[in-house]
Amino acid sequence: MAITLLATEISDLCLGKPPLRSLPVTATVADAVFTLKNSEENLVNPLNALQSNVLDLVSNVKGQIRHLEPNSSLLEAIDCILEGAQNLVIPIDTNVRSSPRINQLTKPSHLDPAIHCNQEVCWLTQEDVVRFLLNSIGVFSPIPAFTIEVLDIIDKSTLTVHFDDPAITMLPLISCSLMEQTSIGVVNKDNRLIGEISPFTLASCDETVAAAITTLSAGDLMAYIDFTGPSDDLVNLVKMRLSKRKLTSMLDLMDDYFNPSSLFSGCSSDDEFGPSKNGCVGRFYPGKRSEAIVCHPWNSLMAVMVQMVALRVSYAWVVQQDYTLVGIVTFSEILKQFRSIAGSSNNISSW
Numbered sequence: 068m069a070i071t072l073l074a075t076e077i078s079d080l081c082l083g084k085p086p087l088r089s090l091p092v093t094a095t096v097a098d099a100v101f102t103l104k105n106s107e108e109n110l111v112n113p114l115n116a117l118q119s120n121v122l123d124l125v126s127n128v129k130g131q132i133r134h135l136e137p138n139s140s141l142l143e144a145i146d147c148i149l150e151g152a153q154n155l156v157i158p159i160d161t162n163v164r165s166s167p168r169i170n171q172l173t174k175p176s177h178l179d180p181a182i183h184c185n186q187e188v189c190w191l192t193q194e195d196v197v198r199f200l201l202n203s204i205g206v207f208s209p210i211p212a213f214t215i216e217v218l219d220i221i222d223k224s225t226l227t228v229h230f231d232d233p234a235i236t237m238l239p240l241i242s243c244s245l246m247e248q249t250s251i252g253v254v255n256k257d258n259r260l261i262g263e264i265s266p267f268t269l270a271s272c273d274e275t276v277a278a279a280i281t282t283l284s285a286g287d288l289m290a291y292i293d294f295t296g297p298s299d300d301l302v303n304l305v306k307m308r309l310s311k312r313k314l315t316s317m318l319d320l321m322d323d324y325f326n327p328s329s330l331f332s333g334c335s336s337d338d339e340f341g342p343s344k345n346g347c348v349g350r351f352y353p354g355k356r357s358e359a360i361v362c363h364p365w366n367s368l369m370a371v372m373v374q375m376v377a378l379r380v381s382y383a384w385v386v387q388q389d390y391t392l393v394g395i396v397t398f399s400e401i402l403k404q405f406r407s408i409a410g411s412s413n414n415i416s417s418w
Contacts, residue, residue, distance in 0.1 A: 069206045073409050077144050077191070078137035080199050081157050084189035132156060132190075141196070145406050148193055149399065153248060159187040193248065193381055193398040200405055201372050207408065211369035218368055220404055221385050221394040227252040230261055230286040237285065241266060249382045249397060252359065253285050259390045262289045263359040275305075275324050278317045282308035359384045364393055368404070371396055 133152040135144060137159075144155055204211050215221055226240045230253055240251045250265030264285065269276055272292050279291040282305050291297045291305075302325050309318040362371050362383045375383055375398070385393040 069408050072200075072203050072206055073140065073142040073145070073405070075141045076137065077135055077139045077141055077155070077157055080141070080144075080191055080195055081137070081159060081189050084159070084191070084195075086159055086187040086189055087156070141199070142406070142409055144191065144196060145402050148196065148402055149406060153192070155191040156188050157191060159189050193402065194376065194379070197372060197398050197401060198376050201369075201376055204369055204372075207405065210404065210408070211372075212367055214365050215362070215368055215371055215385065215396055216364035218404055220368070220396055220400040221364065222397065222400060223394040225252055225384075225392065225395050226250070227254050227392070228264075228285045229253075230255050230284070232285045234264075234280045234283050234285050234288040237264065237280070241269070247397070248399075249395060250359075251285075252384060252392060252395075253289060254392055258392050260359055260361065260384055260386050260392045261286070263384070264288060264292070268292055273324060275321055278305050278309055278314075278321050281314070281317065282312075361386050361390070362396065363387070368401070372401060 131151065131153050133147045133154075134156045135147065137157055139157075147155060200207075210218070226244055226247075226249065228237055228240065228251055237251055244250050245266050250263045250267070252263050253261045255261055269292065276292060279288055279297070279301075283291060283301070287301060287304075291301050297305075302321070306318060306321055306325075309321065360374065360378055360380050360383050362374060362385055364385055364387075371383055375381065375396075382395055382397045384395055387393060
């Protein structure tokens with residue numbers, strides 16, 4: 068039964084997925100947050116980075132995006148992900164997706180940005196695949212009931228910084244976390260997890276986060292990117308240190324966002340979703356957050372999968388009861404566990 072599910076055509080996962088929209092390669096960058104955070108040169112000249120070509124933000128790492136046919140199996144998709152693909156591009160069969168009448172009424176033009184090589188496509192992520200497996204978790208029994216420790220899917224090699232480390236030293240780690248689709252854990256001297264700094268959170272911030280990365284410690288940066296926005300004291304600290312380093316361009320950027328009469332908080336009251344949720348260090352708010360999603364070695368695989376899918380994260384930090392860091396569980400490690408059920412890829416042809 069489990070092997071039959073893994074042989075499912077990948078097109079079944081595309082139902083309801085919207086078609087991708089594209090940008091011309093000549094487009095410029097309106098929001099260069101990723102570039103600002105991943106290059107020391109751009110940290111000094113943020114306004115120049117805003118004029119970068121959109122291709123400058125596209126990773127040149129081979130295999131990050133893979134194309135599959137709609138009749139490819141779920142197992143083939145998992146193999147692509149385990150080989151390093153972060154996104155799978157799948158052609159959409161519009162005849163199956165909607166009725167002929169709707170197709171005629173909504174027939175896209177050749178200039179439609181959703182059209183690629185005269186065909187609509189969508190893409191699938193690790194989360195899409197894990198969510199699909201979770202919906203059919205019963206066929207994999209009893210594995211989902213085993214603990215993540217027993218299944219040996221806890222990765223001990225984590226990306227971490229000390230609370231007092233300069234935030235700018237994280238730049239290489241940010242690049243790694245982007246590739247691994249994880250984040251950077253912030254720990255204290257006892258290796259207890261205090262929080263995290265993730266590319267996803269940084270992408271939700273305004274451009275002034277580049278100044279914060281340049282001048283603050285990792286711990287202060289967590290406070291700066293918190294959903295409530297930076298305090299007056301943090302803003303003044305960043306400005307003072309920028310002034311000392313004569314980073315006038317970045318100081319001007321800070322002045323554009325923060326002024327004496329109205330401190331811009333970087334969020335609205337709509338960002339608040341309620342009190343702290345279980346399984347988090349600190350508070351959880353979609354978009355901007357510095358808390359870490361955590362689980363324990365004795366949690367079951369199914370419980371961890373439910374938590375990760377519900378909170379829309381591709382990883383969970385594994386900690387002891389006192390929050391001493393043990394490691395990290397990722398979608399990739401979870402998919403390896405399900406992949407092992409099918410045996411070697413040589414078995415695919417026999418199904």
